Amino acid sequence: MGAFNLVWLRWIYKRYPRGASLFELLFLIGLLVTYLWIVPLWFWSIYRLNIAVPDSVSAFFYEIWLEKNFIRSFLIASIVCFILASIYIRRTSPREMGLTTRNIWISGRDCIYLVLIICICAIAIMAISNNYLSIDGYLSKQKITGRTLLSDIFVAILSGTAQQFLLQSFILQRTLAIFRNKPTAILCSSFVFCLIHAPNIILMVATMIFGTACSFLFIRNRNIFTIGIMHGVVQQALRIFLASIILSGSYLDGRGYFTFDLSVGPPKGYPAYLAELEYKGSLPLAQSAAGGVIIIPVLVANKSTKTWSSTDKRLSGVGWLSPHRPKRRCDISRQSFNALRHTN
Structure with a gap:
């Protein structure tokens, strides 16, 4: 059957x-x-x-x-x-999917040319942008997580190869069969690829351009490995140097580097450790004469389902956590605090 x-x-x-x-x-x-x-x-x-x-x-x-x-x-x-x-x-044969070593040197050379073009564009962006480079944030995050640059590059290459396989070996092959026109198929497959990165408009434009270039190289050389390695290297370089420009505050689930808006919780919004601070006062803040203490009235909405400590190495250094967060499960959905004290 x-x-x-x-x-x-x-x-x-x-x-x-x-x-x-x-x-x-x-x-x-x-x-x-x-x-x-x-x-x-x-x-x-x-x-x-x-x-x-x-x-x-x-x-x-x-x-x-x-x-x-x-x-x-x-x-x-x-x-x-x-x-x-x-x-x-x-x-589908391995060669159709680019799973071959044929043209590996030619494909590698073309990928290096594309990387050089990307580097020139990145330098221009850094020169005209008012944003600080994200390398300091990346290095501090490395200390918190204990990861190394080599491990990040290795993971980025695996991720890049998987993404390029999805884009080239599957999506592009289907758009070629649908439209039977290479430029149209490349643009449509790259558009699907850029939609995966929504709602970050900057990242969508970047992935549309990058995906189009990668699809052109794939049709030219039919090698997924060189394109995947290039994708990983470019992805990691952008994460180190330009994440503050491309990613800051753009992802709704907390990916990338953050713009803090008094929403607190670990990276990527893990549901087990979610809480929210809402400022209930007015500016400017009043400072008492004794001890330099500032009283900030807040409302804390506790939606966590697990316990955690503000001394946890992985979570406490992220910048989202408050030492005043209860270290036990809270069975009520909203809990009011009269003041959150911060020593100046």
Whole structure:
């Protein structure tokens, strides 16, 4: 029965290649949208944007968000299985997917040329930008997490290769089958790639341009390894030097470097350690004569489900944590404090 289904699916692909490719592309986009937007819907919309919804809807998406690690793991596994099944049904060869060492030196040379162009553009951005480089923030974060530059580069290369495989070996191959025109297919696949990085407009524009260049190199040389290595190196370099320009305050779930707005919680908004500070007073702050103490009235909304300590090495150095945060689980949703004392 399984063999019959595979033969039937292969027949559909051969009989309707454009329709089958469009279905595969839309199905993958649906999985990616669910992974990136639906699972964290409660955090970025109901909680961060204060979008009014019925309590039952809020509770439903809140439970999804609490279990997001499990759900996202399931979605990642679904994406991998779907891609592997598609490759098997289509009988796509390794060379078509760029999984080859052919043209590796030519492809590597072209990638170096592209990296040089990116470096020139980055230097120009740094020269005209008023933002500080993010290298100090990167180094301080390295001390907190205990990671090394080599380990970050290695992870970035793995991530870059995976992203380029998704873009070139899957998305671009489908857009080529749909449009049968290389420039149109490249632009459409790069547009899908840039949408994955929404809502950061700067990053979307950068990934659109970078994805287009990478797709051109892939069609030219058909080598995913050199493009993946280049992607990882460029990604890590931008993270070290230009994250404060590209990423600061742009991601709703806390990725990148932060612009603090009295919202507190660990990086990426982990649901287990979430709280919010809301300033209830007015400026300027009054300072008492004795001891240089400033009284700041605040309201603390505690949405955490786990306990943690402000002395925790991984969390306390991030800059989001308050030493006045309760070190126990709070069973009430909102807890008022008359004052938060800070010694000047």
